[in-house]
Amino acid sequence: MPTHREPALRTVGLRKAFGDHVAVDDIHLTVPAGSFYGLVGPNGAGKTTTLAMAVGLLRPDAGSAEIFGVDVWRDTVRAKGLIGVLPDGNAMPERLTGREVLTYLGLLRGMRPDVVAERTGELLQVLELDSAERTLVIEYSTGMRKKIGLAVALLHAPRLLVLDEPFEAVDPVSAATIKGILRRFAAGGGSVIISSHVMALVEQLCDQVGVISDGRVVAAGPLADVRGAGTLEDAFVGLVGARAGGAEGLAWLTS
Amino acid sequence: MAHLLTPGPAALAQHMIRMRLALMRNSLRGDNATNLYTYGSLGLILAFGTIAVAVLWPAYLPITLALWLFGWIFGPILIGGGSEALRPEYFSMLPATPGRIATALLAGAFAGPAPAVNLIALLSLPVYGWRFGPAGVLIGLAAALTTLITMVMISRVIVALIGLFVRSRATAATVGIVTGTAIALCSNGWAPVVAVGGTDTAAWSQILVRVLPSGWGVAAVEAPWPLALAILAAGAGVIALLLAAWAGLLARRVVSAARGGVPPRRGTPRPFPATGGARIIAAKELRAWWRDLVRIQLLATAFSFAVVTPLLLLALDAWVMVPFTGLIAIVMAAASSANLYGADGTALWLTLMIPGAERADVRGRQRAWLLVVGPAAVVLSLAGALVSGQTWAWPWILGLLPALLGGGAGIIVLLAVTSLVPGTDPHKRGGNPLSTGADESAETSLAYLVLIAVPATALPTAGAILLHPWAGIATGVLTGALFAWGLGRIAYRRLGNHGIDLLNLMKHGPAPQAAEPAGADLPIQHRIGVTISYTVAWLPLIPQGLVPMVMKIFGIEDRGWFLALHLPPVWQWPTIIFMIAVGLLMYGYAILIPMRLNSPPSAATR
Structure with a gap:
């Protein structure tokens, strides 16, 4: 039986290959319930692929994922009821306005119409999307798309939020709003997983961190343990073994 | 020191051609390659058929060339606005005038299989010109070039117009209606042609197909040489006009925000019904x-x-x-x-x-x-x-x-x-x-x-x-x-x-x-066969099978171009049934072969 003691998310040996390229190789992650978890890694490390497999949007070649003890691939329906997801780069019902998207998805989930209307209004207002009442999602800016995606993830009050790059292309004011919402969600007992490659942001928000590089977990645990004495950025560069370039070559730029 | 020099027109055009060829080389894998080979071979057959028309039935050359023109006009509409290998957006930041970029893009547009095939078809003009002596051949060659450029330009201008002006329901519906009418003409267009007796060399239709841009070459070859030169010059003028129009359209397209096909709206949308x-x-x-x-x-x-x-x-x-x-x-x-x-x-x-x-x-x-x-x-x-x-x-x-x-x-x-x-x-x-x-x-x-x-x-x-x-x-x-x-x-x-x-x-x-597994994909000969079947199976099935069947059942006398109805009565029904069978077999082959050859791997992924 799943209880609150179960981790919010646990993946065991997740693996995914696209053709010859192994995107994710044997990923074990445990996200404690009630934690604010940051999944970091360089571009192409496999963050998006891992999260997609964890929430049931991509079938893994091997391994399993559990959400509050519910197996994502065996008990899909129950697992999906527990999570709100913001995937990176997926389409929305593009020909609807923001309000229509939320109304439509809320009703499709079988929520009561008055609850849907109330939450939709509040979400649009808090995320400052209520001024674009006549704009279809297809005409939204990248930042607006992120915000409506977050609203979709929050609408049914899930227990776990899985957000892939929630702050990418979001302006500082909106980012502050989103951070506020996520902190309140976590403070109220909710669990959050975000992926990002902005280290400062992860340090600011998260209490748990997982570092992925080349499809493998290279470090995971409480933020303080992973970053050690320095900043998370220094620890990250050390962990992924990257050489911070940009100092040599390009001599013609300065002439 | 900033590099402010713009490449000259010739160099720019050369780069475009290279880029286009590189794009083509890189996309020549799998289905794209099959499509290229299939349509390429079909196109070559049609092109040499056109030359054969110029040799054997010269009276039909203008109408044959008009069909090529229709291909350039309706092709892009039928395949959803035309695929553009070189998108003008790629070059919007080049420090060059729209006219120069348009010229270079045009050069790039010719570095593809379709214009090459069309050029072979247009070699029918010098072949036809042979009947009028060496001058005819020369004029025919020049006309082949101008006609090719005109056809490609018309096609480009149409694509640009669609891209720029299909922004409302009315324009989208108009494009749809034109497309639907064109397809209808392809399937049943023979009826009005039969009705007005279009197969004879009636004067008006002969003039019409020469007035179309595709027929200017024929007109030039047939004309005395001063008039021929005038026609060629007029052709070059039309190309210049089309190029100017295209450059203007491109410049507008690049600076107009793409709205992804959303029609304009007024007022707040009606709320969703409270249901589930x-x-x-x-x-x-x-x-x-x-x-x-x-x-x-x-x-x-x-x-x-x-x-x-x-x-x-x-x-x-x-x-x-x-x-x-x-x-x-x-x-x-x-x-x-x-x-x-x-x-x-x-x-x-x-x-x-x-x-x-x-x-x-x-x-x-x-x-x-x-x-x-x-x-x-x-x-x-x-x-x-x-x-x-x-x-x-x-x-x-x-x-x-x-x-x-x-x-x-x-x-x-x-x-x-x-x-x-x-x-x-x-x-x-x-x-x-x-x-x-x-x-x-x-x-x-x-x-x-x-x-x-x-x-x-x-x-x-x-x-x-x-x-x-x-x-x-x-x-x-x-x-x-x-x-x-x-x-x-x-x-x-x-x-x-x-x-x-x-x-x-x-x-x-x-x-x-x-x-x-390499075997999961269709072998090339099957892929070509499947594409050809999809492309031509309707011919035996519908106009040569079902239509004459209906006409025979209802006793319609006109024989049109229905093979079966031209045969002695004893052979009519067997021919109709044979044609329907051939059509169905081709469709069956085209549908079943990919299913059979693809099914084992997809079943394994379950």
Whole structure:
């Protein structure tokens, strides 16, 4: 039986290959319930692929994922009821306005119409999307798309939020709003997983961190343990073994 | 020191040509390569056929060249606005005038297979000129070049116009109506031609095909040389005008924000009905039908084809098809809705993340499609039957109407989940609002599949009507309901089991599977065979099989270009049956071979 003691998310040996390229190789992650978890890694490390497999949007070649003890691939329906997801780069019902998207998805989930209307209004207002009442999602800016995606993830009050790059292309004011919402969600007992490659942001928000590089977990645990004495950025560069370039070559730029 | 020098026109053009060739080389894999070889060989056959026309039947050369021109005009419309290998957007930051970029892009546009094939076809002009001596050959050569450039330019200007001006429902519907009419002319255009006796060398038609840009070359070759030079000069002037127009259009396109095919709106949208399940999906879908220019264009194509095709036969005073306008509209509308999930792109993830929403999604889409197509089809059917006064047609209409509507509603959702053709996500589509970014030949194959599958669902009803005229109504309602329910059920079950695979097919393309066993892909000779079958199978089946059959049944005398009707009576029925059989066999081959050769690996992924 799943209880609150179960981790919010646990993946065991997740693996995914696209053709010859192994995107994710044997990923074990445990996200404690009630934690604010940051999944970091360089571009192409496999963050998006891992999260997609964890929430049931991509079938893994091997391994399993559990959400509050519910197996994502065996008990899909129950697992999906527990999570709100913001995937990176997926389409929305593009020909609807923001309000229509939320109304439509809320009703499709079988929520009561008055609850849907109330939450939709509040979400649009808090995320400052209520001024674009006549704009279809297809005409939204990248930042607006992120915000409506977050609203979709929050609408049914899930227990776990899985957000892939929630702050990418979001302006500082909106980012502050989103951070506020996520902190309140976590403070109220909710669990959050975000992926990002902005280290400062992860340090600011998260209490748990997982570092992925080349499809493998290279470090995971409480933020303080992973970053050690320095900043998370220094620890990250050390962990992924990257050489911070940009100092040599390009001599013609300065002439 | 900033580098401020702009490359000269010749260098710029040279770079464009190289870039275009590099793009082509890199895309020559898998299906793209097959398509290139198939269409390339078909094009070469047609090109050498054109030269043969110039040698053997020179009187028909102008009309043959006019067909090439129509190809350049309607080709881009038919395949959704034309695929542009070199998009003007790529070069918007080059420090050069629009005119110079347009010239260079034009040079790039010629570095492809289609212009090369067309140039071979246009070599018919110097061949034709041989009859008029060496000067004729020279003029023919010059005319071949100017005609080629004019044809390509006309095509480019049309693509640019579509990209720039299809921004409203009215323009999208107009493009759809033009397309539907063009397809109707391809299938039944022979009727008015037969009616006005277009096969003789009547003066007006000879003048018409010479006045078209495609015929100037013939006119120049035939003219005395001062006039010939004048015609060639006029041709060069037209090219300059087209180039200027194109440059202007490109410049406007690059600075006008692409809106992804969204028509303008006024006022706040009507609120969603407070309901759930399939109804809420249907409400969403109805909004999509009304707000998506691609869907509006496709519907307009379907309905205009359905209306124009029977009307063309009226030229022969044949009213046979008029009562069936609505039925044709159903089949065509189904064919243009076959890629329902592909058209939405990765938005499918939302359905997949909502527990148990797959069933509502499929049922809602069926409901919305029936609401969009059904009433119009019923009105067209009733109007067609009443106007034509063909009372014998009533049982057929009343029986086939529910059968086809139900069959269509079932087939489209089934194929949408079994044969999805991935496109570009709607919000990532480029400057061309009518292009979905999907592989056009795959989408066309899917449409053909619907064109066969939907009428097939009505076969039991047709049989019942033959047994007893009024037994068809009950059978039609019954089979229609059964197909809509049953195929929809298969569809949502498959969406439940394979939804994630569909989502990732749209997100990442079909690459991972194709990379594994090399045998999973069709061998090249089968792929060429399948494409050729899809392209030409309608010829024996419809105009050489079904049409003469109908004409023989109804005792229509005109023999037209129907092979069977020109033969002695003993051979007529065997020829018709042979032609139908050949057509069906080609379709069967084209559909079954890929299924057979592809099924083992896809079954293994379950």
